[in-house]
Amino acid sequence: MVIDGIMSVINKYIELGDFLWEIPMLIFLTIVALMYTVGTRGFQFRYFGHSISSTLGRQIRGTAAGTTKKGISSFQALCMALCNTLGVGNIAGVAVSIALGGPGAVFWLWLAGILGLIIKYGEIALGVKYREVDPETGMYRGGLMWYVEKGLGRRFKWLAVFYAATYVVSNLNAPAVQVNTIASSVTTCFTHVPPMLVGVVTSGLMGVVLLGGLKRISKVAERIVPFMSVAYMAIVVLILLLNFTKIPYIFQLIFKYAVTDAKAAAGGFGGATVSMAARYGFARGFYSNGAGMGDTAFSHASSDVDHPAKQGMWGISEVLIDTIICTCTAFAILITGSWESGESGAALTTQAIARGLKAPVLANLFVMAAVIFFALTTAVMCAYYGEICLRYFTKSKIASNIYRLLICLMAVFSTNPVFVERVDILWRVGDSNVAILIMLSLVVLVLLRKDVYAITRDYENKYLKGKQ
Numbered sequence: 001m002v003i004d005g006i007m008s009v010i011n012k013y014i015e016l017g018d019f020l021w022e023i024p025m026l027i028f029l030t031i032v033a034l035m036y037t038v039g040t041r042g043f044q045f046r047y048f049g050h051s052i053s054s055t056l057g058r059q060i061r062g063t064a065a066g067t068t069k070k071g072i073s074s075f076q077a078l079c080m081a082l083c084n085t086l087g088v089g090n091i092a093g094v095a096v097s098i099a100l101g102g103p104g105a106v107f108w109l110w111l112a113g114i115l116g117l118i119i120k121y122g123e124i125a126l127g128v129k130y131r132e133v134d135p136e137t138g139m140y141r142g143g144l145m146w147y148v149e150k151g152l153g154r155r156f157k158w159l160a161v162f163y164a165a166t167y168v169v170s171n172l173n174a175p176a177v178q179v180n181t182i183a184s185s186v187t188t189c190f191t192h193v194p195p196m197l198v199g200v201v202t203s204g205l206m207g208v209v210l211l212g213g214l215k216r217i218s219k220v221a222e223r224i225v226p227f228m229s230v231a232y233m234a235i236v237v238l239i240l241l242l243n244f245t246k247i248p249y250i251f252q253l254i255f256k257y258a259v260t261d262a263k264a265a266a267g268g269f270g271g272a273t274v275s276m277a278a279r280y281g282f283a284r285g286f287y288s289n290g291a292g293m294g295d296t297a298f299s300h301a302s303s304d305v306d307h308p309a310k311q312g313m314w315g316i317s318e319v320l321i322d323t324i325i326c327t328c329t330a331f332a333i334l335i336t337g338s339w340e341s342g343e344s345g346a347a348l349t350t351q352a353i354a355r356g357l358k359a360p361v362l363a364n365l366f367v368m369a370a371v372i373f374f375a376l377t378t379a380v381m382c383a384y385y386g387e388i389c390l391r392y393f394t395k396s397k398i399a400s401n402i403y404r405l406l407i408c409l410m411a412v413f414s415t416n417p418v419f420v421e422r423v424d425i426l427w428r429v430g431d432s433n434v435a436i437l438i439m440l441s442l443v444v445l446v447l448l449r450k451d452v453y454a455i456t457r458d459y460e461n462k463y464l465k466g467k468q
Contacts, residue, residue: 010429017432021283022275025435029292032442033115036122039453044117044316047464051313052320077303078314079225089288089378090322091232091371092181092346094329097284099344103250104257104274105281106330112285113323120291120315122445122452126151127297128308129455136395142301144294144441145392151448163294163440164389168403170433171386175379175407176414177430179203183415185346185371189364199415202376203408209380210387210404228373229325235366236328239356243335250334283431286438289322291315293434294441295385309459332356346371383407 059075097105130150131142145160179202183195258277290296305311329349333339336355343351354363390403
């Protein structure tokens with residue numbers, strides 16, 4: 001009876017998320033993105049090349065600034081933020097969206113990326129503008145709660161409190177989603193390994209990294225994220241090259257099923273509707289790129305940069321990287337025909353890579369490694385962000401340690417065989433959590449839109465005169 005009652009509450013919560021991710025979220029996100037695009041005169045498009053060149057380009061050229069006593073480098077901030085976005089959402093999440101929404105979901109995932117460029121830029125710019133120096137560590141800190149209090153005044157503090165409290169509670173699930181997928185991936189390769197053993201080991205690693213604080217997290221992120229991102233994209237590009245004659249057909253599939261129901265599809269695919277494609281593609285896109293959630297400013301505000309717009313442009317690069325990796329996964333699934341197999345999650349992505357490389361054992365091992373590294377870093381960042389929100393209420397180290405313990409226990413619990421088999425429950429609860437946080441964050445972005453416009457104009461006047 002107790003379990004039935006809990007599942008009933010979870011199902012109601014999932015229904016709320018399903019409702020928000022259909023028409024309401026699509027309209028609200030589009031309005032805010034258009035508002036910011038008009039207010040900044042299309043900054044993300046006019047200076048897209050400049051944004052990439054002055055962020056990723058500088059890092060490649062070796063001219064980017066490093067860490068200081070007050071903050072981490074812009075690149076480390078990007079890697080930390082990518083830890084929170086480049087997770088199993090890019091591998092298993094994209095597969096879930098295609099399994100439930102069909103090939104058309106990829107179109108809506110792309111739309112989420114386009115809209116997310118300016119939204120994430122705005123969040124980061126506000127985070128840097130209104131950050132402060134932590135009196136305990138002497139390093140920069142900032143995020144939605146800070147730019148609400150400083151930008152909107154104390155009469156809006158309730159909004160900051162509500163956001164932080166919601167994040168603390170909802171983020172107990174986020175690392176669990178990641179660890180659940182690690183367990184699923186490992187047990188697919190090694191069937192004799194108990195899922196909960198994987199959960200215990202992974203949770204232990206999370207705890208070790210979290211105890212090291214910002215510096216250790218940023219160093220781990222800087223080493224793992226670039227390597228795994230390049231390796232993952234290289235494998236998928238190889239699959240595309242081996243099947244390059246099918247690439248036009250992939251685009252045809254995506255655009256056809258973005259506007260047409262896929263009920264005639266064969267195989268295990270259930271036949272998604274256009275609304276399902278939009279719901280799952282849009283949700284997965286924003287779940288993955290993190291635009292609109294407000295939490296990306298937690299890491300970016302820690303960077304030692306002299307202008308908010310400079311760090312904001314790293315957000316444009318962040319969304320671009322995330323969308324490219326999501327697209328790689330989607331193309332591998334579609335080009336190999338695996339989308340009609342009836343599989344979902346990491347199993348679907350593994351099958352696609354196995355078919356593409358004609359090497360099942362190699363595919364299993366590679367996807368398992370990618371999932372472990374991506375998911376572990378994401379789980380750590382989710383926990384770290386949740387801890388930042390907890391510290392907004394209390395500076396107690398005991399409270400922080402209890403919160404870390406709860407997150408690790410939830411992660412272990414997520415590897416219970418029931419959840420390993422029904423991973424869609426964890427994903428859909430995660431979608432509902434993200435929907436609520438985005439709604440709160442978008443309200444703040446609307447209220448502070450003029451600050452972002454002013455930041456952008458100031459940057460253009462100081463640095464970009466004559467470069468358009």
